[in-house]
Structure formats: C-alpha cells, structure tokens
Amino acid sequence: MTAIDHDRQGIVFDIQRYSIHDGPGVRTIVFLKGCPLRCRWCSNPESQNPEPELFYRRSACIKCGQCMAVCPTKAIAYENPDFVDRNKCIKCGACTKVCPTQALKRAGKTMSIAEVMQELRKDAHHYRRSGGGITLSGGEPLFQHEFAKQLLMACHEQGWNTAMETTGCTTRDIVRDVIPFVDHVLMDLKAIDPAVHRANTGIDNRIILENALCIASLTHTVVRIPVVPGVNDSVEAITAIGNFAKLMPGVDTVHLLPYHTYGENKYELLGRPYPMADAPNLKPEDMTPFKAAVEGLGFNCVIGG
Numbered sequence: 001m002t003a004i005d006h007d008r009q010g011i012v013f014d015i016q017r018y019s020i021h022d023g024p025g026v027r028t029i030v031f032l033k034g035c036p037l038r039c040r041w042c043s044n045p046e047s048q049n050p051e052p053e054l055f056y057r058r059s060a061c062i063k064c065g066q067c068m069a070v071c072p073t074k075a076i077a078y079e080n081p082d083f084v085d086r087n088k089c090i091k092c093g094a095c096t097k098v099c100p101t102q103a104l105k106r107a108g109k110t111m112s113i114a115e116v117m118q119e120l121r122k123d124a125h126h127y128r129r130s131g132g133g134i135t136l137s138g139g140e141p142l143f144q145h146e147f148a149k150q151l152l153m154a155c156h157e158q159g160w161n162t163a164m165e166t167t168g169c170t171t172r173d174i175v176r177d178v179i180p181f182v183d184h185v186l187m188d189l190k191a192i193d194p195a196v197h198r199a200n201t202g203i204d205n206r207i208i209l210e211n212a213l214c215i216a217s218l219t220h221t222v223v224r225i226p227v228v229p230g231v232n233d234s235v236e237a238i239t240a241i242g243n244f245a246k247l248m249p250g251v252d253t254v255h256l257l258p259y260h261t262y263g264e265n266k267y268e269l270l271g272r273p274y275p276m277a278d279a280p281n282l283k284p285e286d287m288t289p290f291k292a293a294v295e296g297l298g299f300n301c302v303i304g305g
C-alpha cells in the first residue's frame, strides 16, 4: 500500500462538524473544491471552480477602501457595479485579510492532509461512539482525487468510517484507485436522458452511469436523486433513474432530495446570476409520487438522507 503523504496539499472550502445526514453516525464533512459539472441548481456554487474564490457581501461593506489599497492588480473599484473585477483578480486573498467587516471573504484554502486530520481528530471520540467518521463532499471529491485518496487512507489508519458524496464524473482508473478507501458511497444520479443531463449540468452522463455501476461493485452504495423542478420532477424521470439503480450491484436504498434554494445567496456573493431563478423549493410531501415509484421498484426510499 502507498505510504500516506501528510504534507500533500488540497483546496478545502469548508469543514462541517456534527453532521448526522451524510453517512452513518456522527460525521465531519470535508468539502473539497473543483467540479466538472455545472448543475443549474447547485447549492454549493463556490465549490465548482478548483481555485479559491472571493465572496463579496455588499451589505457588509463600509466603503473604507482598505481592500483597494492592497490589491496588487487593481481589481477592486467603487465604480465597478460588481465591485470586484473577477477577470483581473489573481485570488491572492490580500483584500480579505484587511477587510474590517468580512465583506470580502475567501472561499477555499490550501490545507495539508496533516492539517485536515488535526481538525478531524477533534471529534474522534464521537466517531468511535456512534460508528461515524468522515464524509468527503464538494464540489466533486474525485476532482482532487490524490488528495481525497490520501485523506481517506489517513482516516482508515485511525479506524474511522469513510463516506463520499459523489457524482462519479471521473475516469475509471480514478474510481478503481480511490473508491476502495470509501466504506459508503452516496452516488448522485441526476438524469438518465443524456440530453436532459447535458442541458442541466453541462456534461454528458455516459461516463457517470458507467462509473456508478463500477462504484456499486466496489463498495456499499446508496443512490441519491436531487429532485429538481423542470429537470426530473416526473414519475417517468424518477422511474428511469430507479430502473438504472436496479442494475447497480447491492443497491437497495434510494434517497430523494427535494430541490431547495439555500445556495441562492451564494451566487450573489460570487457575482453570478442564479440559474434556477423563480423555481420553488420542493417540500417533502411533493416527493410522495416519486417515493411510491421508487418503492414500487423494490427499494427502501428515504426523503432527505
């Protein structure tokens, strides 16, 4: 087995403690940056770009000018309606260090495996008592595959359970290299119709579906479906995903995630338009016909999850 490189660095945009949703027991979720998809509904838009990015909260800005004084590329100007010219910004983070109100914040920072492990160790007793552990999310955790693998290996070395939320958009070699270190995969399937998938995520789904079959053959896998208005919120679309899940070895549970707009505000902070403007939040009760369809195929069905 490869030795763990504790100095290896990755770009992490959040570490959330005490989650009870994304795998068994009490968990810490590590969010990695970078994703090849651009789902129109993505609630973590700051995860998509592999590099650190700037959040600008206009309501917190007191127009003190300190950020402009330190910006090496003159990317910030009051005259600019977006405040920051993101094409000029080299993501050095200097402005975020001097901003007195945190109107400017950096999403994403470089961390080593050792630094992430130090954070995770704070809850090691919870993992042991509850059978929990860590969950890698993002972004697409397989985008920074070597960092993800080393982190998973370090967690296994501690005896912690490992889980991953993934959309499986990567090469087969990477799947075979990393998934053996994941105890529990939450495999997102967003649409079976390739045209629908491409129109709403920017990517064809052929490799994703092939990888989903491979992932399920390698480890315990649950299928997750974000149910999104105008994309897959029909019994036909959900049944098509369920029929595909029947082909995945060992899969007996499907999670339905009702579409929510919790991420909308973050698009504004990134200076980007929200692609799903006007689509309503779905409620758990809206899932009733989809749950019946999934259960009709013989799966356990959990709403949320």
Ligand SMILES: C[S@@+](CC[C@H](N)C(=O)[O-])C[C@H]1O[C@@H](n2cnc3c(N)ncnc32)[C@H](O)[C@@H]1O
Pocket: 035, 041, 042, 043, 044, 137, 138, 139, 140, 141, 165, 166, 167, 187, 188, 224, 225, 226, 227, 257, 258, 259, 260, 261, 262, 263
């Ligand atoms: C942000 S993703 C990160 C993991 C991976 N990129 C993926 O898509 O599975 C984590 C989970 O959030 C779900 N999700 C993202 N945006 C959502 C939204 N607006 N409403 C409901 N679920 C959403 C995804 O479908 C996925 O199950």
Ligand code: SF4
Pocket: 054, 070, 071, 072, 073, 074, 075, 076, 084, 088, 089, 090, 091, 092, 093, 094, 095, 096
């Ligand atoms: S991150 Fe650096 S380059 Fe970008 S706006 Fe801030 S100071 Fe300027």
Ligand code: SF4
Pocket: 060, 061, 062, 063, 064, 065, 066, 067, 068, 098, 099, 100, 101, 102, 103, 104
């Ligand atoms: S440093 Fe912060 S508060 Fe001051 S002008 Fe820049 S963004 Fe606004």
Ligand code: SF4
Pocket: 035, 036, 037, 038, 039, 041, 042, 043, 044, 047, 048, 138, 139, 140, 167
């Ligand atoms: S695959 Fe996941 S992280 Fe990537 S854009 Fe879609 S929801 Fe967001």
